[in-house]
Amino acid sequence: MSGDITVISGPTAVGKGTVVSALRRACPQVWVSVSATTRPPRPTERDGFHYLFVSDEEFDDLVANDGLLEWATVHGVHRYGTPKAPVLAAAAEGRPVILEIDLQGARQVRERLPEARSVFLSPPSWGALVDRLVGRGTENVEQMERRLATAKVEMAAASEFDHIVVNEQVSQTVEQLIDLLGLATNSETEGQS
Numbered sequence: 001m002s003g004d005i006t007v008i009s010g011p012t013a014v015g016k017g018t019v020v021s022a023l024r025r026a027c028p029q030v031w032v033s034v035s036a037t038t039r040p041p042r043p044t045e046r047d048g049f050h051y052l053f054v055s056d057e058e059f060d061d062l063v064a065n066d067g068l069l070e071w072a073t074v075h076g077v078h079r080y081g082t083p084k085a086p087v088l089a090a091a092a093e094g095r096p097v098i099l100e101i102d103l104q105g106a107r108q109v110r111e112r113l114p115e116a117r118s119v120f121l122s123p124p125s126w127g128a129l130v131d132r133l134v135g136r137g138t139e140n141v142e143q144m145e146r147r148l149a150t151a152k153v154e155m156a157a158a159s160e161f162d163h164i165v166v167n168e169q170v171s172q173t174v175e176q177l178i179d180l181l182g183l184a185t186n187s188e189t190e191g192q193s
């Protein structure tokens with residue numbers, strides 16, 4: 001039984017990380033999966049919080065031991081995957097679970113956990129996406145081109161998802177997600193004893 005699991009996907013630089021952090025602040029009951037990745041950490045990222053940063057060998061072991069709910073090579077380079085046991089444990093505890101993963105991973109979860117809900121975060125426009133990626137400044141030109149090529153493919157798959165949410169303003173996006181997921185917010189729970 002998969003409990004209440006939501007996959008949030010969308011192209012590079014659409015703001016998935018920012019949206020999920022804001023959702024977590026508004027709804028602390030939400031449990032967000034920490035993915036394993038072979039990508040090296042960015043300067044601001046912490047191991048165990050943003051990702052579990054693992055070697056290629058460690059990732060191979062996770063796959064071989066059936067430790068991942070899904071995994072994919074993203075942007076043609078590094079592997080990313082969702083550790084299975086913590087997700088199932090959080091869902092079994094009744095926590096609303098969020099998986100922030102790419103299109104390939106979303107498709108695998110749809111196969112394995114058909115009850116899971118899926119949300120595609122879309123940029124307001126293609127130009128806005130390019131601006132955000134360039135403005136973020138975390139990738140070199142070659143990496144940006146690769147990410148934009150993946151983004152084109154991902155944008156074309158938006159209609160596969162149960163819901164499409166356009167991320168124009170983070171606060172509005174979070175409100176829409178709270179509605180879609182049927183979540184109680186901080187302000188609603190504060191008044192309850």
Ligand code: 5GP
Nearest residue numbers: 035071072074080081082100101102104105
């Ligand atoms: P970034 O390198 O910018 O942190 O993430 C690159 C892409 O990998 C994003 O589209 C993100 O959603 C995706 N991603 C992160 N974790 C996972 C995961 O566990 N599985 C899959 N399939 N994709 C992931």
